[in-house]
Amino acid sequence: MLPEIGNFALALALAAAILQGIVPMVGAQRGDAQWIAMARPLAWAQFLLIALAYAILTHAFLTDDFSVLYTANNSNSLLPVVYKLSAVWGGHEGSLLLWVLFLSLWGVFVAVFSKSLPNVLVARTLAVMGLVAVGFLLFTILTSNPFDRLFPAALDGRDLNPLLQDPGLVIHPPMLYLGYVGFVVPFALVVAALIGGQLDATWARWSRPWTTIAWVFLTLGIAIGSWWAYAELGWGGWWFWDPVENASFMPWLLGTALIHSLAVTEKRGAFRSWTVLLAIFTFSLSLLGTFLVRSGVLVSVHAFATDPSRGIFILMFISVVVGGSLLLYAARTHKMESGGQFSWFSRETLLLSNNLLLTVAMLTVLLGTLYPIILDALGLGKISVGPPYFNAVFVPLMLPLIFLIGVGASSRWKADQPGRVMQRYGILFTFAMLAGVALPWVVYGDNGITLALAVGFGLWVILSSLQDLIRKLRQSGSLNLSNLGMHVAHIGTGMLVLGVAFTSAFSIERDLRMDPGSKVALGEYQFALQGFEEVKGPNYTSTTGTVHVYDMNDNKIAILYPEKRIYTVQTMPMTEAAVDTGLFRDLYVAMGDPIPGTDGWAMRVYYKPFVLWIWLGPLVMAIGGLLALLDPRYRKLAKRARTALKEEAHVSESATARPAPVMTRSTS
Amino acid sequence: MTPQRKRRLIFVALILAGVGIASGLVLSALNQNINLFFSPTQVARGEAPQQTVFRLGGLVEDGSVQHISGAGSDLRVNFAVSDGAHSVPVYYAGILPDLFREGQGIVALGTYENGQFRAQEVLAKHDENYMPPEVADALDSAQKQAVENMKSGY
Numbered sequence: 078m079l080p081e082i083g084n085f086a087l088a089l090a091l092a093a094a095i096l097q098g099i100v101p102m103v104g105a106q107r108g109d110a111q112w113i114a115m116a117r118p119l120a121w122a123q124f125l126l127i128a129l130a131y132a133i134l135t136h137a138f139l140t141d142d143f144s145v146l147y148t149a150n151n152s153n154s155l156l157p158v159v160y161k162l163s164a165v166w167g168g169h170e171g172s173l174l175l176w177v178l179f180l181s182l183w184g185v186f187v188a189v190f191s192k193s194l195p196n197v198l199v200a201r202t203l204a205v206m207g208l209v210a211v212g213f214l215l216f217t218i219l220t221s222n223p224f225d226r227l228f229p230a231a232l233d234g235r236d237l238n239p240l241l242q243d244p245g246l247v248i249h250p251p252m253l254y255l256g257y258v259g260f261v262v263p264f265a266l267v268v269a270a271l272i273g274g275q276l277d278a279t280w281a282r283w284s285r286p287w288t289t290i291a292w293v294f295l296t297l298g299i300a301i302g303s304w305w306a307y308a309e310l311g312w313g314g315w316w317f318w319d320p321v322e323n324a325s326f327m328p329w330l331l332g333t334a335l336i337h338s339l340a341v342t343e344k345r346g347a348f349r350s351w352t353v354l355l356a357i358f359t360f361s362l363s364l365l366g367t368f369l370v371r372s373g374v375l376v377s378v379h380a381f382a383t384d385p386s387r388g389i390f391i392l393m394f395i396s397v398v399v400g401g402s403l404l405l406y407a408a409r410t411h412k413m414e415s416g417g418q419f420s421w422f423s424r425e426t427l428l429l430s431n432n433l434l435l436t437v438a439m440l441t442v443l444l445g446t447l448y449p450i451i452l453d454a455l456g457l458g459k460i461s462v463g464p465p466y467f468n469a470v471f472v473p474l475m476l477p478l479i480f481l482i483g484v485g486a487s488s489r490w491k492a493d494q495p496g497r498v499m500q501r502y503g504i505l506f507t508f509a510m511l512a513g514v515a516l517p518w519v520v521y522g523d524n525g526i527t528l529a530l531a532v533g534f535g536l537w538v539i540l541s542s543l544q545d546l547i548r549k550l551r552q553s554g555s556l557n558l559s560n561l562g563m564h565v566a567h568i569g570t571g572m573l574v575l576g577v578a579f580t581s582a583f584s585i586e587r588d589l590r591m592d593p594g595s596k597v598a599l600g601e602y603q604f605a606l607q608g609f610e611e612v613k614g615p616n617y618t619s620t621t622g623t624v625h626v627y628d629m630n631d632n633k634i635a636i637l638y639p640e641k642r643i644y645t646v647q648t649m650p651m652t653e654a655a656v657d658t659g660l661f662r663d664l665y666v667a668m669g670d671p672i673p674g675t676d677g678w679a680m681r682v683y684y685k686p687f688v689l690w691i692w693l694g695p696l697v698m699a700i701g702g703l704l705a706l707l708d709p710r711y712r713k714l715a716k717r718a719r720t721a722l723k724e725e726a727h728v729s730e731s732a733t734a735r736p737a738p739v740m741t742r743s744t745s
Numbered sequence: 746m747t748p749q750r751k752r753r754l755i756f757v758a759l760i761l762a763g764v765g766i767a768s769g770l771v772l773s774a775l776n777q778n779i780n781l782f783f784s785p786t787q788v789a790r791g792e793a794p795q796q797t798v799f800r801l802g803g804l805v806e807d808g809s810v811q812h813i814s815g816a817g818s819d820l821r822v823n824f825a826v827s828d829g830a831h832s833v834p835v836y837y838a839g840i841l842p843d844l845f846r847e848g849q850g851i852v853a854l855g856t857y858e859n860g861q862f863r864a865q866e867v868l869a870k871h872d873e874n875y876m877p878p879e880v881a882d883a884l885d886s887a888q889k890q891a892v893e894n895m896k897s898g899y
Binding site: 421426445448462463470588590679 | 751755759760763764766770771775777779780781800812841843844854
């Protein structure tokens with residue numbers, strides 16, 4: 078009975094979403110205050126109904142209700158409870174439900190935290206989000222209903238894919254989805270502003286915190302996914318340029334560009350049309366990512382569906398969203414004033430370069446990801462584009478970007494002199510570059526041009542951010558939070574760059590045969606295999622190895638327990654790598670296969686310097702984003718805008734809160 | 746030149762330079778890193794290039810997997826990949842993926858030299874029922890070929 082109620086709740090949510098998409102929009106057009114006021118309650122209704130459906134599906138998992146097809150396919154009575162909870166989004170249908178749940182959750186956030194926005198703008202924004210929800214709810218109900226029944230009910234479920242039974246995978250999808258879906262808010266705000274024809278700096282100011290919070294979630298989601306691939310897949314890699322990884326990375330690249338271009342639009346009123354386009358394309362890439370992952374055109378761990386009708390549905394939906402918003406953009410763009418002036422060397426120019434590099438990087442990833450799919454669709458043969466392509470293209474684009482972070486964050490708006498920046502940061506930069514040359518030599522005994530540049534630029538970003546923070550602290554005795562957040566995020570980027578540089582250059586990876594009692598030397602470490610034993614888990618059996626690790630002086634520094642598990646239901650072997658994590662190096666052991674006719678196993682034994690920094694970096698970046706969000710400036714602005722709104726409401730109805738006149742209309 | 750025009754000129758120059766450099770990079774990188782797919786039948790017919798990295802896909806032939814590591818610590822494996830019509834011997838040094846089994850569909854990346862495929866990488870996807878689409882196609886066309894051959898009286 079419950080699953081039918083879940084089904085019904087989804088249908089009602091669709092009805093609420095349709096109303097949310099139409100009523101406030103029409104109300105805003107007509108100036109009907111009552112219809113406009115419907116936006117917030119409808120957003121709540123939609124969210125509560127989807128949350129009910131989600132709770133019912135979770136209940137089916139917790140009570141092992143295998144009369145629901147989706148539960149039978151993705152769970153098992155022996156599955157540990159925490160994985161039953163995460164199995165709810167472990168398959169195609171459930172992950173879509175999580176998508177729409179988050180979509181409606183963002184709608185509620187907008188409804189709650191927009192008290193200071195003009196009601197008309199809120200109504201239009203929520204209406205746009207409602208229309209997006211209509212698309213996804215239709216998709217869920219028509220092609221991927223999680224409440225479909227199985228008759229007769231299965232005796233037991235087919236179990237969750239063992240790959241997904243990992244703590245990292247419990248948090249990775251929700252984080253990633255919150256980020257992915259979160260870009261709907263800046264998108265909806267932009268579309269609402271375009272419809273209303275009010276593209277002043279107000280929407281830029283309002284879009285900034287929403288973009289930042291979505292970006293924070295996406296950053297964390299991608300980082301956790303990368304960590305999972307490292308620990309769970311047993312390959313020891315942290316990024317594979319897998320099409321599905323790229324699908325999440327492309328909106329991240331453009332979202333990062335959007336954060337920076339929004340800063341220019343808010344502070345200086347420049348780049349307005351560009352920012353609008355970025356907001357539209359960032360969300361479009363989120364949709365494209367959903368299409369790539371959910372349509373079955375890609376085959377990977379992440380791709381669940383192989384039903385062509387699903388692919389066509391999402392493709393049509395993307396065309397409507399992108400096409401519609403671009404048409405709107407074309408119709409309204411003449412209304413946009415061109416923004417403030419700036420000289421060739423200024424923070425604006427540097428941020429423009431940042432945007433160019435990020436956009437081009439996104440396009441190269443897009444090309445590498447779509448090229449095989451397009452060739453295949455045209456019947457021109459099956460090809461694959463490997464990691465060497467991405468590395469060859471990506472690294473040369475990222476190096477200048479990293480260099481520019483330090484320059485951009487320390488230069489002035491409007492006009493600056495290269496000489497001034499040189500004077501202030503020249504010594505620091507020289508020091509960083511010398512360290513980039515010397516450090517790898519001294520510590521690891523080797524270096525190269527790309528490596529020296531990467532280490533030098535990484536250090537330069539960290540040091541210049543620190544110096545700027547210290548200088549500001551000395552000058553004024555306090556720090557403003559958004560400035561602190563920016564520098565912290567940049568320091569995180571520098572840490573990530575250092576981690577990538579050192580891991581790529583100095584990892585030692587050996588795949589070899591190990592017999593119980595044998596010892597293997599790897600760099601300055603010794604790995605001694607003690608033996609294997611059979612262990613029984615709740616829904617698997619495992620062969621667990623015991624490996625003692627010694628350092629140069631024969632001190633035992635770690636005991637590692639790599640596992641090879643066989644999951645009983647799906648009879649699927651799974652590698653659980655054992656890692657001794659340190660700030661400056663990871664020691665990594667994973668089991669391959671037993672070698673027939675011997676006691677030996679094929680083993681992977683890795684030494685990975687600085688690999689932790691690859692995940693610490695994004696964590697620090699995310700903290701930076703959160704700090705910027707906490708800036709009291711946004712709250713003060715909200716307060717001021719609220720009072721301004723109240724005053725203006727007395728004077729005229731159509732007026733909106735305008736920012737200080739920073740931009741001038743320029744005519745040529 | 747007005748400041749406005751000058752600014753626009755800088756914009757355009759920057760964009761052109763960025764796009765130019767990027768497309769150069771992209772094209773050369775794409776050229777070098779596209780890996781074509783060949784089936785065992787195509788390899789047997791000599792259609793696959795020599796000394797160029799390509800992907801070979803098919804089923805791991807039953808009874809063909811031989812571990813040739815002796816007492817040493819290196820891992821060497823010989824096996825054969827087949828599409829039902831032809832089979833190609835493959836050599837690989839390293840750890841095979843979790844789902845590598847006889848009778849399983851796999852894709853290997855490597856070069857073809859002197860009648861042997863030297864794999865740098867072996868991929869078996871993480872689902873026991875999964876068949877890589879290329880492999881499915883290769884098996885399919887090999888089977889069609891066999892049926893046609895039978896019809897025409899070979």
